[in-house]
Amino acid sequence: MHTRTLAAALACLVLPVLAAAQDAQLKLPSFADLKDKAAKSVDITIGSSVLGFMGWMMDDHDKDSAQLKKTITGLKSVQIRSYQFTSDFAYSQADVDAVRSQLSGPGWSQLIKVHDQHKSEDVDIYIALDKQTIKGLAIIAANRREFTILNIVGAVALEQVAKLRETFGAQGAGM
Numbered sequence: 001m002h003t004r005t006l007a008a009a010l011a012c013l014v015l016p017v018l019a020a021a022q023d024a025q026l027k028l029p030s031f032a033d034l035k036d037k038a039a040k041s042v043d044i045t046i047g048s049s050v051l052g053f054m055g056w057m058m059d060d061h062d063k064d065s066a067q068l069k070k071t072i073t074g075l076k077s078v079q080i081r082s083y084q085f086t087s088d089f090a091y092s093q094a095d096v097d098a099v100r101s102q103l104s105g106p107g108w109s110q111l112i113k114v115h116d117q118h119k120s121e122d123v124d125i126y127i128a129l130d131k132q133t134i135k136g137l138a139i140i141a142a143n144r145r146e147f148t149i150l151n152i153v154g155a156v157a158l159e160q161v162a163k164l165r166e167t168f169g170a171q172g173a174g175m
Contacts, residue, residue, distance in 0.1 A: 024128035024136020026102050026151045028081055029095070034147065037090045038083040046078045048154075074155030082148040088120075091147045096140060099149055100124065103138055120144045128153075 035041050046054075051072050058065040083091065103110070103126045112125040121143040128136035139150040 023105075023107065024138075024151075024153045025077060026079065026099060026138060026149070028079055028149060028151070029098060031081055031083070031095065034083045034091055034095065037085060039086045040082075040084040042080055042082040044078065044080040048076045051075050051078070075152060076154040077152075079151040080149070083146065085145045088144040090145070091142075096122075096142050096147065099138075099140060103140075107135075108138070 031043075035043070055069045055072050058069040060066050060069065085091070102108075103124070107128050107130070108126050109129055110124065110126050112123065114121070114123040116122075122141070124138075124140045126138040127134050128138075133155060135153070135155065137150070137152040139148070141148045
């Protein structure tokens with residue numbers, strides 16, 4: 001009986017830590033109302049199977065493909081939501097805050113917070129860490145007429161984020 005109690009107590013202590021470390025995947029709303037209001041929108045969700053297939057299809061002899069293959073090898077998913085509007089503040093602050101609140105939980109650390117009041121721009125960059133290893137990255141960028149979220153789950157080198165952004169088509173959509 002003592003062993004079961006000890007095992008249960010240990011599980012209660014360890015499971016939340018493991019869950020926090022593995023939960024770099026943000027739960028993004030569908031943002032259906034934003035899609036309807038947006039002049040341009042990007043809605044991309046790529047899981048581990050597709051990322052693995054993409055890596056398999058890449059030419060190891062082509063420098064760009066080989067670099068991208070190296071980048072996506074450790075990834076589990078990529079989510080991009082980006083919206084551009086023709087009028088100011090067509091999205092509610094609650095849309096931004098719903099995502100941002102997930103990043104205040106255990107396992108996430110804020111790297112950068114930029115606020116420009118004159119331009120009404122905010123950029124937040126967060127990483128999910130597990131024993132000094134980056135397990136996820138989240139970027140939220142918002143201004144008067146744009147709202148973008150990028151969530152990368154898996155081992156990622158920060159210098160590769162720009163390359164992923166170009167590859168997955170978000171360069172013209174707010175980031």
